[in-house]
Amino acid sequence: MRAERDQITAVFRENLRPDAFLGSLRRLVDRVLGQLLTIHPLPAGAALAAVGGYGRGELYPYSDVDILILLPHPAQAEEEAAISDLLTAMWDLGLEPGHSVRTIEDCLAEAAADITVETALLEARWLAGSRSLMRQFSQRMRERMNPAAFIRTKKLEMQQRHTRYENTPYALEPNCKESPGGLRDLQVILWMARAAGLGRTWKQVADAGLLTSQEARQLRRAEQAFKRLRIELHLLAGRREDRVLFEHQPALAEAYGIEGAHGRRASEMLMQRYYWAAKLVTQLNNILVQNIEERMLGEEAGAPIDIDDDFVNRHGKLDIRLDDAFERKPALLLKAFLVMQQHAELSGMSVRTVRAIWHARRRIDAQFRANPVNRHMFLAILQQPRGIVHELRRMNDLGVLPAYLPPFRRIVGQMQHDLFHVYTVDQHTLMVVRNLRRFTMDEHAHEYPLCSDLIANFDRHWLLYLAALFHDIAKGRGGDHSRLGAIEVRRFARTHQLDKGDAQLVEFLVREHLLLSSVAQKQDLSDPQVIRAFAERVGTERHLTALYLLTVADIRGTSPKVWNSWKGKLLEDLYRKTLDALGGGVAPNATTLLALRKQEAASLLRLAGLRDDARDTLWRELDVGYFLRNDASDIAWHTRHLYNKVRSETPVVRARAIEGESLQFAIYAKNTPALFTQLCAWFESRRLGILDARIHTTRHGYALDSFVVLSPSGAGELRTIVSVLEHELADYLRQTGPAQSTPPANLGRASRRSRQFPVTPAIELHPDESGKSWILSLSATDRAGLLHAIARIFGEHGVTVSSAKVMTLGERVEDVFVLDGGSGTLGDSRSQLRFERELLDTLRT
Known part of the structure; x- marks a missing residue:
């Protein structure tokens, strides 16, 4: 056998x-x-x-x-x-x-x-x-x-199955049999048709008038494609396997003869084909199931209600007066969605309307797109007070949006195996629009109060939605997608006759949509030069506000795991500092900033009842760099807990809950070369992810280090054990001692996804503009213990860390370290080469 x-x-x-x-x-x-x-x-x-x-x-x-x-x-x-x-x-x-x-x-x-x-x-x-x-x-x-009962029950069963798979065909690892748009949905159509006496094959169902010959061919092709995929999965896995798992996707792409191109993996191209097929099946499944229901169960009684010369309200659904309405008047292909927005009493579109749009979408050609009436109508859809996200999604599902915006078609179903996006590019794009829309709604004002306040005073919201539609539209082409996208939106603005200021705004947003996030998470926001340079690049308060709103919506639309409250704080801090710089014309210089920060911190300490002479016992040991790199709140917090422990023989640890699920630790102890590594090891052992670290050495040789960490279990649990964590870390530092080495880093196992689509490790090391420090930027696949392993290499090479910015994007890390320029390792080319090689080896491990 x-x-x-x-x-x-x-x-x-x-x-x-x-x-x-x-x-x-x-x-x-x-x-x-x-x-x-x-x-x-x-x-x-x-x-x-x-x-x-x-x-x-x-x-x-x-x-x-x-x-x-x-x-x-x-x-x-x-x-x-x-x-x-x-x-x-x-x-x-x-x-x-x-x-x-x-x-x-x-x-x-x-x-x-x-x-x-x-x-x-x-x-x-x-x-x-x-x-x-x-x-x-x-x-x-x-x-x-009982055909009617069978059809009702089968539809309910299908809906329950779709719910188990989150009602989307765009899963990262779809089940080609059970997921929406898979083989089971095709079988449901045939089972229902058979129960209704309409045939057992696609040809028989088409002959019975339920399908057009074109639909029958499309479904037959999709069925053959999914059957082959399921066969390939079984043969590849050597067992029953219907899930398109990450580990199978590269081998499947090879079996299909797909090769990567333009910076895209072959597996991404394979999955885009899958999603297109699943999308087609999902759409035709919705049409045909409703069609079978209408045949078997009959239509509801009641006369249609006139809407205009082309559309009626039939039982709460938008219906066309004539079967060939869209063939006669192609402009109705956009007007249908506008009517849906303008009539809140409509709960959806009739199956006849959906089907007619589906088949007529090919009428959207260059001539259609050049028609001023259609251009005006597309902009009107973005400008409506309601229904924008619902109708954009419907337009995407029915193929109208990618037909009207040809560059958008290239991102439909395009998966990104970059370890932090969990949606296809088109789904992510529409999620960003949704997030922007939520900022405008009173019922969501509590989620992001600043965003809600800002957008309330921002006129022409639709420009933000337009920028969101284009911000990732050039993904997958190779090259800088931000700049390529800016070219696309500039062309759109010109053909749609946007005002000069509006056109400049959307082009700026698309070109710079990654800027605010990058600066906030990778650069030192306490440095006036950073704020000044960012303010010059942004230019105006309106540009800044728009960029902030788009950035928050973008990060929130990437993955449920990428956003955290610390990132939110960094973005808001950069926004407010830049707003001050733009409002005052110039950002304060270092001397002015130092005076202002000391003055503000002193005021906070007086409110807390601390005398100036007590304060100065600590401040005398702190240099200018400390005051410039810490804000007034942190300075006051450190001072209140350390003014009477300036020469403490034992480590002092204080912690406090900040920004939702984050904790801030202040560690004060006699400085040793191994201290940073020891701290990283302890945080790793408690599964507290480091988000930010500021390392400072006082004039009398003590370390005053500040860490912001994130708990995997959330803030609620952390707040109850802050004092316990303080004592545990202090005891650990006392017992470890300056001479005792830390245990080796226990690098965790990478996830299945990151093992199949790893981030190519990269490091960049260069001196800063002053020549006093070195900037180390690195990117790699994230896993437990990585920062501890990096810290050990720093210690082994005698490299001292001044600050660390840890940016985690799903399963990818992009970290930036400021290193002390006095290290001999960084000043010697051979030693520097060994240092970089060991870092890369660790990142590859």
């Missing part, structure tokens, strides 16, 4: 015909079962039937062999033994039976109780035994079939 299976697989590799492959496997198993029955016969009067996929004639390489042993009466002991022998023989041959042993009455009862059983039995195919009993069974099943 194994040799025959191998031969069938070899033939499939030659012709790539899924139906022929599945049919050959089915015939092989039919023949083997026939041979087994000569050795292990059925009980007298019984019948053997194939059910489910096997009954349908579709047997995948590692699928169960679903069989029904139909008995004329309840099984006796000796009959049960005979059946057991048959099943054991199947197992011995490597056939995994999914079996049931029932009488006809048992089958009817099970079918009445479980729609899945009823569906499997509908496809029963006689294999051996009593044909008479099989005919009785088929007759009784047909008699009990």
Whole structure:
């Protein structure tokens, strides 16, 4: 049997015909079962039937062999033994039976109780035994079939299945059988059509008028594509596997002959093909299921309500007056969505309207896009007070949005295996628009109060939505997608006759949409030069506000795991500092900033009841760099806890909850070369992810270090154990001591996704403008213990860290360290080369 299976697989590799492959496997198993029955016969009067996929004639390489042993009466002991022998023989041959042993009455009862059983039995195919009993069974099943009830229940079952898969065909690792838009959705259409008496094949269903010939061809092609994919998955995994797992995607792309191009992985291109096919199936499934319902269950009574010359409200759904409305007037392809926005009483579109749009979308050509009426209508959709996100999503689903914006078509279904995006580019784009819209809604004002306040005073919100539509539109082309996208939106602004100021704004937003996030998370916001340079690049308060709003919406639309409150604080800090710089004309210089910061911190300390002379016992030991790199709140907090411990012989640790799920630690101890590594090791052992570190050495040789950390379990738990963590860290530092080495870093295992699509490690090391410090930037795949491992290399090479910015993007890290320029390692080219090589080796581990 194994040799025959191998031969069938070899033939499939030659012709790539899924139906022929599945049919050959089915015939092989039919023949083997026939041979087994000569050795292990059925009980007298019984019948053997194939059910489910096997009954349908579709047997995948590692699928169960679903069989029904139909008995004329309840099984006796000796009959049960005979059946057991048959099943054991199947197992011995490597056939995994999914079996049931029932009488006809048992089958009817099970079918009445479980729609899945009823569906499997509908496809029963006689294999051996009593044909008479099989005919009785088929007759009784047909008699009990209630088509209307079957269709209702099957639709409910499908909706529940879609919910289990989060109602999207765009999962990172979709199940090609069960996910929305997969094989099961195609089968549901045929099951419903069969129950309604409309046929069993796509051709028969088309002949019955449920499908057009074009739709039948599209569904047939999609079915063949998904069948092949499922076969490839089984053969690749060597077991029953219907999930398109990360580890299988590169090999699948190779099997399909797909090669990467323009900086895109072959696996990304494979998945884009998958998503396009799943999107088509999802759309046609929605149309056809509703069509079958209308045929079987009838339409609701009641006359339609006029909307205008082209549309009516039919039972709360937007309907067209004429079947060929969009062919007669292509402009209605955009107007339909505008009408949906302007009529809140409409809950959706009728199946007739959806279907007509789906087929007429190809009328959106260059001439359509050049029509001033259509250009005006597209902008009007973005400018409506309601329904913008709903209708943009509907336009995308029906192919209208990618047809009107051809560059958008290239990002539909485009997955990004960059370890932090969990949506396709088009879905992420529409999520960003949704996030911007939520800023405008009172019911969401509590989520991001600053964003809600800013957008309330920002006129022409639609410019933000337009920028969001274009911000990633050039992804996957190779090159800088921000600059390529800016070219696209500039062209759009020109053809749609945007005002000069509006055009400049959206082009700026698309070109610079990564700027605010990068500066906030990678640069020192206490440095006046950083703020001054950023303010010069932004230019105006309106540009700054728009960029801040787009940035928050963008990060929030990337992945549920990427945003955290610390990032929110950094973005807001940069926004406010830049706003001050723009408002005052220039950012304060270092001397002015130093005076202001000391003055503000002193005021906070007086409010806390601390005398100036007590304050100065600590401040005398702190240099200018400390006051410039810490804000007044942190300076006052440090001073209140350390003014009477300036020469403490034991480490002092204080912690406080900040910004939601984050904690800030202040560590004061005699400075040692190993201290930074020891601290990283301790935070790693407590699973506290380091977000920010500021390392400072006082004039009298003490370290005053500040760490911001994030807990995997959230802030609620942390606040209750702050004092415990303070004591634990202080005890750890006392017990570790300055001379004791830290344990080696325990690098955690990378996730399945990052193992398949790793970030190529990269480091960049260069002196800063002053020549006093070095800037180390690195990117790599994130995993537990990575920062500890990096810190050990710093310690082994005698490199001192002044500050660390840790930016985690999903499963990718982009860290920036400011290193002390006095280190001999960084001043010597050979030592520097060894240092960089060891860092890269660690990042690759």
